[in-house]
Amino acid sequence: MIENGFSFVEENYIKAVYHLNTQDGKPVSTNALADEMQTTAASVSDMLKKLSQKKVVFYQKYKGASISPKGKEIALKVIRKHRLWEVFLVDQLKFNWDEVHEVAEQLEHIKSPLLISRLDEFLGYPKYDPHGDPIPDEDGNFAQVKKEPLSVVEIGSSCQVIAVDDSSTAFLKYLDKMGISIGTKLRVEDKNEFDGSIDINLENDKSITVSPRAAENLLVATD
Amino acid sequence: MIENGFSFVEENYIKAVYHLNTQDGKPVSTNALADEMQTTAASVSDMLKKLSQKKVVFYQKYKGASISPKGKEIALKVIRKHRLWEVFLVDQLKFNWDEVHEVAEQLEHIKSPLLISRLDEFLGYPKYDPHGDPIPDEDGNFAQVKKEPLSVVEIGSSCQVIAVDDSSTAFLKYLDKMGISIGTKLRVEDKNEFDGSIDINLENDKSITVSPRAAENLLVATD
DNA sequence: GATACTATTTAGAATAATCTAAAAAAAATA
């Protein structure tokens, strides 16, 4: 696969550097990347050298890597494809939102600009994927909604779930069981000093308690 | 990609051995395979050795290769995916039938049984792809319609186009221009001794002449 | 600042796939 110049593996690395680097702005460490990519630090070193030569990342030995403009462009194209496919799987093929990630991880590497523009059109130009993440347009622009973890919302405040920070099957199934999904409105009733768990009140007026771990991965917009 | 045990490259070879071997029943020569795969005979030799070890082809040095039952199963799964995706691209995403092959060549390697069964359902369990080729079901069974090239149809006989033997953009665009597509009914009016071209009469009663090359690649069912 | 610990990089090797050139086998021809 030399069509667009980047292999599946390279695309996955570029995406990972983009994600980690964009989170805090700091250069991504070799170990962080190795962890994200489920590989060894040695492999990451090799790959960063290559990606640096191809000018998609900035990289200095022992100082970590950050995404370059060219790399950002590639990353956003892959992310756009990933999220559009997720929408397709959930909206059209009736996948559950916890079943789409692995398949999208494969589909995101299909090379065909026509396919993606047609898919986008077919889906009605969606702005968000099933996990609440924004879908970049052809130019890489996407909605920047300010969202915060439920864990930092003050007691008494109302908010709406707009995304999840963890798309693992385990977490999404947990949310399904709790009756929480994208769009769910809720109010923070209390925070338990003991273990950090949070009591929330849902739209149906049912009160439930979510773990601190869950509260960190539930992203909400406060009213 | 070790999930199902076979790489993209291996899947492509298996498909090629299946196709060439199933056409005439004879073992496929190294050169024929090299030609089909657009690679060298040396590479084919290497790969046949490997595929033979993996028991997906039968192979003896200097005697060519044929598909094994296990190989046939894999080939038909890949072909099923290829053709289902082609239907999706044409029926849902409004691709022209000459634009789908390359993309399907990529999509056929996506590993997800759920994706394919859902896609099949979504498309309404199609039996044929946009080029008239039958789509195998989950068990590898598919409709076996007897079809013959237009070139062998007798003068005066009526028939219906049911498939094309060549899915190249060049040929399909030629057919578009001629107003011929899958399902077109026609009658053979005359064969020109001079160059082998054939005069046919279409449904709209328009008469056209097709080249011998075209007549060989147009597969029809006689009434 | 010397020592200890951690993070990162290099060295060297493995697997997958491919290629060129040379050797060997099979087929065709004389």
Add this chain to the structure above:
DNA sequence: TATTTTTTTTAGATTATTCTAAATAGTATC
């Protein structure tokens, strides 16, 4: 059958990716 031509296989390299183990750089601790 002997010779020539074609096909196929092997030998030896090359690129991409990954890994283990060893070396080195950077950070933390006393």
